[in-house]
Amino acid sequence: xxxxxxxxxxxxIVFGLAASAPFILTLGYEWTDLVRPSTILYGVAADIPxxxxxxxxxxGSYLAFDRRDPPQMGAVTILTIMLIVWMTLTxxxxxxxxxxxxxxxxxxxxxxxxLFIPFVIRSRNQIEAFVQVYxxxxxxxxxxxxxxxxxxxGGYSRSLGLASGNxxxxxxxxxxxxSLVMIPFILFLMKHGRVYPKTWWxxxxxxxxxxxxxxxxxxxxxxxxxxxMLVLGATxxxxxxxxxxxxxxxxxxxxxxxxxxxxxWYERMSTISTEASDQSSQVRLLVWKWTxxxxxxxxxxxxxxxxxxxxxxSVNEDGTGFTQTGRAFHSAYFEVLGxxxxxxxxxxxxxxxxxxxxxxxxxxxxxxxxEHAWASDLSRALRCCLFINMACGAFIEIGFxxxxxxxxxxxxxxREYLRRVETSQSVAASLGYAPLPPxxxxxxxxxxx
Amino acid sequence: MLDTFAMLSSSLCILYVMMRAMQLDKSLPWFERxxxxxxxxxxxxxxxxxxxxxxxxx
Numbered sequence: 001x002x003x004x005x006x007x008x009x010x011x012x013i014v015f016g017l018a019a020s021a022p023f024i025l026t027l028g029y030e031w032t033d034l035v036r037p038s039t040i041l042y043g044v045a046a047d048i049p050x051x052x053x054x055x056x057x058x059x060g061s062y063l064a065f066d067r068r069d070p071p072q073m074g075a076v077t078i079l080t081i082m083l084i085v086w087m088t089l090t091x092x093x094x095x096x097x098x099x100x101x102x103x104x105x106x107x108x109x110x111x112x113x114x115l116f117i118p119f120v121i122r123s124r125n126q127i128e129a130f131v132q133v134y135x136x137x138x139x140x141x142x143x144x145x146x147x148x149x150x151x152x153x154g155g156y157s158r159s160l161g162l163a164s165g166n167x168x169x170x171x172x173x174x175x176x177x178x179s180l181v182m183i184p185f186i187l188f189l190m191k192h193g194r195v196y197p198k199t200w201w202x203x204x205x206x207x208x209x210x211x212x213x214x215x216x217x218x219x220x221x222x223x224x225x226x227x228x229m230l231v232l233g234a235t236x237x238x239x240x241x242x243x244x245x246x247x248x249x250x251x252x253x254x255x256x257x258x259x260x261x262x263x264x265w266y267e268r269m270s271t272i273s274t275e276a277s278d279q280s281s282q283v284r285l286l287v288w289k290w291t292x293x294x295x296x297x298x299x300x301x302x303x304x305x306x307x308x309x310x311x312x313x314s315v316n317e318d319g320t321g322f323t324q325t326g327r328a329f330h331s332a333y334f335e336v337l338g339x340x341x342x343x344x345x346x347x348x349x350x351x352x353x354x355x356x357x358x359x360x361x362x363x364x365x366x367x368x369x370x371e372h373a374w375a376s377d378l379s380r381a382l383r384c385c386l387f388i389n390m391a392c393g394a395f396i397e398i399g400f401x402x403x404x405x406x407x408x409x410x411x412x413x414x415r416e417y418l419r420r421v422e423t424s425q426s427v428a429a430s431l432g433y434a435p436l437p438p439x440x441x442x443x444x445x446x447x448x449x
Numbered sequence: 450m451l452d453t454f455a456m457l458s459s460s461l462c463i464l465y466v467m468m469r470a471m472q473l474d475k476s477l478p479w480f481e482r483x484x485x486x487x488x489x490x491x492x493x494x495x496x497x498x499x500x501x502x503x504x505x506x507x
Contacts, residue, residue, distance in 0.1 A: 003453070003456065006456075006457070006460070007456075007460070010460050010464060013464060014464070014467065017467055017468065017471060021470075021471045021474065021475075023470075023474075024467050024470075024471065027463075027466075027467055027470075028467075031463055035459075123474055125470050125473040125474045126470060126474065129466050129467065129469075129470035132463075132466040132470075133463050133466055133467075136459050136462045136463045136466065137459065139455070139458075139459050140455050140456055140459035140460075141455075143451075143454075143455040143458070143459065144451050144452050144455040147451050147455075148451060162452055162455065162456065194473060195465075195466050195469045195470060195473070196465075196469075
């Protein structure tokens with residue numbers, strides 16, 4: 001009851017704040033979409049569509065009060081719209097229509113919000129606020145799971161987070177990946193954050209959050225988590241300017257994890273090399289094989305949730321055969337391939353490639369001006385996060401989850417922010433405004449030639 | 450206990466982020482004014498983020 005009242009109180013405050021600044025509603029939608037209050041509240045409150053309320057309010061307030069400086073039409077926008085159209089088409093011939101339209105509804109909202117982010121989030125402060133909300137929304141589960149891991153050692157399929165289940169943040173592999181995605185953002189915020197004051201206790205807080213994120217990854221005992229940690233270490237080292245220092249930090253972290261991880265974690269990770277005997281991996285490979293066979297006869301896919309009709313057969317270790325149906329894809333790429341065919345997979349990979357291209361463009365623009373060093377570092381952090389998503393996505397179905405689409409939206413938002421700033425500065429220069437030499441007084445901030 | 454602490458702290462941190470983002474977007478807080486006062490003479494001031502955000506100026 002108190003938990004419900006607390007959350008309702010928080011959301012009322014957010015609506016109150018949004019009366020003064022419409023972009024707050026977009027942050028509110030991001031918060032509810034990542035935390036999913038329906039999974040942690042009880043009674044009637046669990047049925048209140050908080051995300052829908054925030055989404056409608058965010059869109060409506062943008063149209064009514066905040067419509068200016070729209071982003072240019074970029075590859076990310078065009079390909080995302082094409083993907084939305086294509087996935088709507090595939091849903092019309094879905095093999096499992098009832099379940100397909102339910103997933104279409106959720107996916108449409110995620111992709112539409114990803115398109116909407118660059119319209120609303122336009123300033124540096126708003127971009128940082130978006131990143132901060134992303135981190136702290138995920139932190140709700142990460143702090144809980146990580147702390148319990150430090151106390152108990154964690155375990156495979158243990159519900160140590162805020163809620164139990166097998167979806168989104170309640171699923172171990174998803175949570176492990178989300179924890180790792182937080183870490184590049186935490187490093188960025190520690191260096192360039194302006195929302196929180198730069199004090200030692202804030203730095204300790206961020207470091208503690210990073211430690212809990214790694215503890216959560218270990219505590220889930222997910223092999224996807226190990227893959228994600230390796231990719232995190234490699235990408236953070238690759239993109240940093242201080243390679244020796246970061247290399248030492250990564251080695252120290254690896255050593256601490258190696259010493260502190262429980263024996264059960266090592267047992268679970270050792271199954272990576274013995275995948276033939278592990279039924280979970282065997283089923284995964286069979287589902288992927290089924291998907292490849294399915295798209296041979298259905299190159300345009302079978303619509304959302306097509307895995308419901310899959311049928312896989314194999315032989316156990318003891319020689320007995322088994323047949324299973326309705327096994328999930330366990331891969332974002334096979335999920336998109338099976339549901340939307342080769343065109344859908346091409347569009348999905350195209351959107352990710354376009355996001356990387358937008359980030360490269362952002363880095364190029366940011367390099368020209370030392371004041372945009374923060375944008376350059378955020379671009380690197382986003383690339384690390386996208387690489388982690390892509391690597392972990394090979395083993396978990398995150399193709400249409402908000403956690404990856406917010407990164408895609410933010411990539412384009414950053415690129416558009418730098419484009420706007422560069423355009424306004426070049427306009428100012430063409431009108432004859434230039435910075436004054438050091439001898440002039442500070443009052444005259446802009447001088448005319 | 451841990452669950453409650455995590456939810457509480459996460460929510461309060463997010464609310465603080467929202468309030469500070471609004472504050473930064475519209476005006477400079479007191480410690481940023483100090484940074485502005487300490488800025489070397491003749492340096493170009495940071496382009497107002499409010500200009501990028503589209504918020505109406507007071």
